[in-house]
Amino acid sequence: MNRSRRKFLLRYGIAGPGLLAAREPFRQLYGKEVSPMEQTPHRTKLFLCGDVMTGRGIDQILPQPSDPQLYEPYVRNAKIYVKLAERLNGPISQPADFSYVWGDALAELERAGPDVRVINLETAITASDEYWPDKGINYRMHPANTPCLTAARIDCCVLANNHVLDWGYQGLADTLDTLKQASLKTAGAGRNSREAEAPAVLNLAGKGRVLVFGFGCDSSGIPPEWGATDDKPGVNWLPDLSLGNVQRLADRIRRIKQERDIVVASIHWGGNWGYAIPDEQRRFAHALIDEAGVDVIHGHSSHHPKAVEVYRDKLILYGCGDFINDYEGIEGYESFRGDLALMYFPTVNPADGTLSDLEMVPLHMRQFRLNRPSADDFRWIRDRLDRETDKFGGAVETLDERRLVLRWR
Numbered sequence: 001m002n003r004s005r006r007k008f009l010l011r012y013g014i015a016g017p018g019l020l021a022a023r024e025p026f027r028q029l030y031g032k033e034v035s036p037m038e039q040t041p042h043r044t045k046l047f048l049c050g051d052v053m054t055g056r057g058i059d060q061i062l063p064q065p066s067d068p069q070l071y072e073p074y075v076r077n078a079k080i081y082v083k084l085a086e087r088l089n090g091p092i093s094q095p096a097d098f099s100y101v102w103g104d105a106l107a108e109l110e111r112a113g114p115d116v117r118v119i120n121l122e123t124a125i126t127a128s129d130e131y132w133p134d135k136g137i138n139y140r141m142h143p144a145n146t147p148c149l150t151a152a153r154i155d156c157c158v159l160a161n162n163h164v165l166d167w168g169y170q171g172l173a174d175t176l177d178t179l180k181q182a183s184l185k186t187a188g189a190g191r192n193s194r195e196a197e198a199p200a201v202l203n204l205a206g207k208g209r210v211l212v213f214g215f216g217c218d219s220s221g222i223p224p225e226w227g228a229t230d231d232k233p234g235v236n237w238l239p240d241l242s243l244g245n246v247q248r249l250a251d252r253i254r255r256i257k258q259e260r261d262i263v264v265a266s267i268h269w270g271g272n273w274g275y276a277i278p279d280e281q282r283r284f285a286h287a288l289i290d291e292a293g294v295d296v297i298h299g300h301s302s303h304h305p306k307a308v309e310v311y312r313d314k315l316i317l318y319g320c321g322d323f324i325n326d327y328e329g330i331e332g333y334e335s336f337r338g339d340l341a342l343m344y345f346p347t348v349n350p351a352d353g354t355l356s357d358l359e360m361v362p363l364h365m366r367q368f369r370l371n372r373p374s375a376d377d378f379r380w381i382r383d384r385l386d387r388e389t390d391k392f393g394g395a396v397e398t399l400d401e402r403r404l405v406l407r408w409r
């Protein structure tokens, strides 16, 4: 056993002779050595998660549901998604209060005490009836249900995704206005390209800032015409993952980043299912870290968590998976366990943006509420993440009965 491993385990209170002996085969993988002097309060803890879709069926159980009319090829009423979930897992009492969907995530947020809370908001917030035609799926949450976001004290909604314009330009304008009124910052969409490109600036008392840049890729299903231009609203569209684009982003980030700023690149990319990480994503993520001053890559779009990589001591989450949605009663792809959600709590050193540690909390979406998973489900998500993360030299292990922890070389 070397010193850094012992310190790592001691820090997490899991050093015991039996445990250490059992873990010995993994001793080549260690978290960074952290001396007590280096620990908080000079570190910044983030809460990150994947897709938060509080529209459609979720919106229907909240106190102020939208008109349930849908324009999908098969389903014409949003209440059907509630019925499908109820058929599977039992009745959902309605109206649910605004904090209901977060369930046990609220206690975990309280316990972890992150400095900032960032989500990918995968729905428009609007009462507009002008849906984007021919898209097939159009998500909206009624503006009067916005307290379901503030109930979890979310600081920043990333909007560069394939649903923010589901209810057209009016829907986007309503989303931006509603979030602003609720004092939530946004990134990745705006009234023009200047707004869409601008980061959300999250000021932390005495700890510097977190800058969140939102980007959306065509591979996640964002229609190309949704890209914002000088005089057209839309999302911060990334036409490709070329290194030329990295240079363009590097110039922009350099103009804004100050000392002790932590830069998060929040990217909606890739398809919904599958664990493969395309080479171009990995190259792009590395280049953002090498050349553009990015400290954390917050990837999303996949319906399930994907591999985690630590590259030059910076965190890359390739896909955070679904977090909140109404997919509970929809059949297909069960083997990926999209119903298992993950809270990510990375702690980052603002002096250089390096990762100090990453804790993850698995939860289970059931009756449109995030619940603590069964012991079997906890082990399943741990083993699946460990399998995928091993490809990049990391390991995911049990920290305690509720939490997982990442170790890396």
Ligand SMILES: [Zn+2]
Pocket (backbone or CB within 6 Å): 051, 122, 161, 162, 163, 220, 268, 301
């Ligand atoms: Zn998406």
